[in-house]
Amino acid sequence: MKLIYRYLLGKLLLPLGCILTGFTLLYVIYDMVDKSSDFIEHDFPAVAVFRYYALQLPSFLTLIIPAALLLGVLYSLARLSRHHEITAMRATGISIYRLAGPYLVVGLVASAATFLINERYAPDAAWRAEQLMAYHESDPDERSEVYFAAALPLKLPRRNRDWFVERFDTRDYTMHGVTMTQQHPGGSATEYETQRALWIDGRWWFMDVTVREFDADGNLKGAPEFALQKEMTRLTENPRDFLSVIKPTEFMSAAELRHYLRRNPQLSDEVRARKRTDLMHRLATPWVCVIVVLLGIPVGAHTGRQGVFAGVATTLLFFFGYYLCQLTGEALAKKELLDPVAGAGAPVLIFLVIGAALVYRMR
Template structure:
C-alpha cells in the first residue's frame, strides 16, 4: 500500500469510528426509550439490559453503517478539499479514480461486512439477545412462546399445530402433526410435548391414528407410546420459527423491512413450492433486496466522492448538502422500489437493484466530469 493510500485511509478512520459510535448510541437510546416499560415489567437488572444491547450491536451496526460511512467520507473529503490537498494530488498527476481507490476499497469492505452482519452475526446475536429476556428462575414459566402455532410443509405434505411453541428451547406444547406415510396413508400424531434434541424431534405421550381404509369418518388407533423419536420429520425449530415470521410478513405484505436472512427466505420457498403469484413476488423481492442491501455501502461511496471533491469553500458546502440530499433520495427510492416489487407492480430484480444501479451510475458519471 502506498503512503498516499495510508494517509487517505487514516483521514477516514477517525470520522468513521466517531460516526459509527454516535449512530449506535442514538439507535440504542431510541430503542431503550421505546422498550423501557417492557424492561421494567420484566424487572430486568441493568446488567441484563446492558448484555441485551451488547448482543444487539451487530444488528444495529448493519442498519447505521451506510449513513455513518457517508457522513465520515464527506467529512474526510471536506477536510482534504478545504486544505487543497485534492487539488495538489491532481496537480501531481493523480486522477480522481486513483485518489478514490482506497475509499472504494473501504466501500467494498463495508459491503462485505454488511452481508456478514445481516446474514450471519445479526440473526444469531438477535436470538441471543432475546434469550437474555427469558427468566433466570427455573420454576418461572413466563417464557417466550407463540400461542396457537401452526406450520405447513407443503413440499413434504406435513401440517404442524401446537398449543404453544418456544423457538428458543425448540419445544412444542400439545403438538399435532398430520402427515403421509410412504404408502400414501394419512396419519395424525398427537402428543403432550415435543422437544428437538440432537437434530431429532422427540414426542412425549405420543398417540398415532390413521384414516380408516374403509372410508369411515372416525380414525383408527395405530400406537400409543410414552416416548417416540421421529427422524423423518426434518423440520427444525429454526425453520418453524422462520416460517412463522415469513408468513406473518406475507399476510401483512410488509415491504419496508429487509431483516429476514437469505437462508430463511429460501427455506420458506423450498417448503412452499405452490405459492401464489402475489406471494412469490413478495418473497423474490425480499430475496433480491437482501442481496442489493449489501451493495449500499459501495453505492454510498460513489455518491459521496464527486460531491466531496468539489474545490472551494462554497462548493464544498453545496457539495456536502447535495450529497446528503442525493443519498436521502436514494434511501427513499429503495423503499419505493421494495413497495412496488412486493406489490407485484415491478419485477423483483428491478425493484431491488434499480436504485443501486441508477445512483451508482450517477456517481460514476459525476466523477467522470472532473477528469
C-alpha cells in the same frame, strides 16, 4: 503504493469509527429517554435494559452504516483536499481512480457486513428484543407465555409430512404435544405422537413417543409401538421451518422470506407481491454502502475548491434522492404496479450508474 493506501484507509476508518460510535450513542440515549416511562412503569431491571439495546443494535447498525460511511468519506476527502494532499499524490503520477480504490474497498466491505448483519443477526435479534419487551410488560403470571407459540400447524407437501405442535418454545426450540404424520406412496401413513421433542446437535429427538401405522384406508395396522426416546434421523425439518410460521415476516431474513414464499404457494397475488418486495429490499439494501462511496468520492475530493457546504449539500441531495426512489419503487411494487425486482432493484442500479459516472468524470 501500499503505504499510501494504508494512509488513506487510516484517514477514513478513524472518523468512520467515531461517527458510528456517536450515532449509536445518540440512538441509545434518545430511545432510552423515549422509553424511560415504560422501563420505570414495568420495573425493568438494568440487565434487561442493557440486553434490549444489545438486541436492537444490529438493526440500528444496518440503518446508520450508509450514513456514517457517507459522512466519513466526505470528511476524510475534504481534509485531504483542504491540505492539498490529493494534489501532491496526483503530482507523483498516481491517478485519482487509484486513490479512490481504498474507499471503494471499504464500501464493498461495508456492503458485505451490512448483508451479513441483515441476514444472520438483525431480524432475529429485533424479534428477541420485542419478546423481551413483551415479557416485562406482561403480568408476572403470564410472562412465560410470551416465548411460547400455541397450536402450531406445519404442512410440508414436498416432504409428504404434516405437523401439529401444541406448544413451541422459541428460546430452545423444545416442542410439546407433537403429532407428525408421514405419508407414504400408495396412501399408507405413519403417525408419530410424542409428549416432547428436543432439538439436539442438529437433529430432533422424540421423547415418550407412540408410533402408529395406517393403511391406505386409514385403518390402524397392528399394535402401536412405544419408545422412551427416538432419534429422528430422517427428518430434514429444523427450527427455522417452525419459526417461519411463528415469526412476523418483518423479522425474517432474506433466506427465511425465500423459504416462506416457497412453503406458501397459496398466498394471494397481493400478499406475494408484498413479501417479494420485502425480500428484494433485503437483497438490495446493502448496495447503498457502495452507492454512498461512489457519490461521496467526487464531491468530497473537490470540497477544497468548491466549498465544504456545497459539496455536502450536493451529496446529501443524491443520498436522500436514492431513498426517495427506493421508497417509491417499493411502494409501487407492493401495489403490483411494478415487478418487485424492478421496484427494489432499479434504484440501486440507477444510482450505481450515476455514482460510477461521477467518479469516471473526475479529473
